[in-house]
Amino acid sequence: MNSIATLLAITCMLLLGSSRLLVSIRMVAFQGILLGLLPLFVTDHIGVAAVLLMLTNIGLKSILLPWLLTKALFESGTRREIEPFIGFGASILAGVLLLAVSGYIVNRLQTTAQISSPFTLIAGFFMFFSGLFLLITRRKALTQTLGFLVLENGVFTTGLSLGSEFSVFVELGILLDVFVGIFLMGIMLFHIDREFDHIDADRFNELSDLAVDVGDSEEASE
């Protein structure tokens, strides 16, 4: 169990440091497999429902979504994340800091309640934070999608290690929502590529209240 938590943390570190988008997608796919295996170690009893949930999780997060995102990547013709707002070296440094913060938080939490698996909880928080970090500091819409997926994985891991189990229906519903969400984002990537000729989310500037008068570029939607 602790080894899985460590592996999850390592994938996050690699994600923060990698500029190649294809590597990032593979890393997130690997994270999906780890995440699918995690329930086997955390819970004592494993029923049919848990196995079903695990298979769905792996199937969606490590096969279907990476496939879609890879396709979007090849379609757009971009390979690398260029010039993030915070450089890759600095990102890894920030990652170490985030990991330390996660450890600190879990340490504090342990004083108020008994936590069954503190290591996975640390990994969960770390994934949550690095997902947010990716969302904020990267330019490509694709990386932002990946960031969101990592963030969701983090929430999932946190929930799992806090031992807050809902019934299978609720768990499945949550999984389905997340899946459809990222699927929609994937579809939108194609549209963004076609409309804007790039997938740089930071160059979205059609709508703003703070910009000076955009003037003629503003077309009334028909």
Next chain:
Amino acid sequence: MNTAYALIILPVITGIISLFISSERLRRNLLVVVAFVHLFMSIMLCTGAAGELNGSWIGLDHLGRLFLMIVSLLFAGSAIYSMEYLDKHPHFDGPAIAGLRMPGNSNAVFVACMQLFLAAMSLSVMSTHLGLQWIGIEATTLASTPLIYYHRNKRSLEAAWKYMILCSVGIALALMGVFFLAMAASSHVQQFTPVGLALFSGYLKIEWLKVAFIFFLVGYGTKMGLAPMHTWLPDAHSEAPSPVSAMLSGALLNCAFLGLLRIYQVCAAVPGVASFASELLIIFGLISLAISGVFILRQPDYKRMLAYSSVEHMGILALGVGLGGSAIAAALLHAVGHSLVKSSLFLLSGNILAVYASKKIEDIKGLLKTMPVSGALWLAGFFAITGTPPFTTFTSEFAIVRVALQSHSWTIAILYLLFLLLVFIGMLTAFMHMSLGKKGEVEVDGSAGESFWQVLPPVVFLTAALFLGLYLPDFMRSAINGAAVLLGGKPL
């Protein structure tokens, strides 16, 4: 209780069916039929005896009833309105992308997503299990994103992307809150529902509950459009087609608000946490009022102005709940009033947009002359949205300031009135410029935006808002008071 399940399942089934209907007319009629069947069933459900929520995950208490009626009523209005809107803004669903075959029918995706949107909102309103409610609220984001991207241009794509990313991240935070709440509830708590949690409030761990509330507030607050997490809202609401804007502003924001109310319901039962939660709500409410006041003041785009006005009203709702006492009931009444008025205004803005083909305030002059009916309604809507008597919004806004004064919260009362004044001035200049004056140099044919079905929903909604301001019927009063008592407030 079977009707409750039908309210969710029916739109899902018909929504999927409408993807495969080839006749455009049949598909649109289906949308309207579903809307009215939904409305009829909701009324049946809400007038019936209060169902006991015995461990059921789907059920209606007073809060749920109030919000279900809002959702169902507004959807019926939007569905009628969409009939002609789709004629005037025809749109082809586009070619297959990425090997995924999209239906080639025009508007099929729009009609299908509208119905899925209705199902998701019904689920989020009626679910008593907090995890299930989260699923419902996230599903509303998913169903409404394609609706925002209806016009298929850069602006709507950017708006849809922002909406999707920001709301999804926000709602992921709320899911974190759900997990923390589960942690706060010890093994004594049998049911993970607001009622179940409030019943065992003595066993809840206070620190974890506080953390959970913060996550819920930031998460659902994003979806609700509370500043400073509101940045997606003006884009999404202004770029979406008008019947969708009306739903987003009038119904969806309330669904997110209800998500916040559910956690507040738990917090209100725990003495140490109640005041903590109230203070946070007041702070976020005032920030929302301030930001919307500033941005409305110099807003060149009338749909964006309406969107910022939604931020303002969500701020009022948060502030009202935070103040407590009878202000909670006033906030709930305000939610009803705001929904009716704001959806009318958004529908009317669609009429104006169809005639003038511009969203800029400066391009529009002499509405009262070019479009007599829509222009008059537009002006009436202005008075209603700014809380001028005798509209119901005045009653509720006044009740909130009265509670603030009674509890000697002078600063809150003064800031609240100041920001309302700012908004009033900003909207006054814009609405007067648009409504009054001569027709303008550009010759426009106003009849394009004045067809019966496009004017009927705003007329009905605004009349209802006026009527509720003059006389609050007993069943409304008891519904609002019942809901307020659930939240630890006093009757109005």
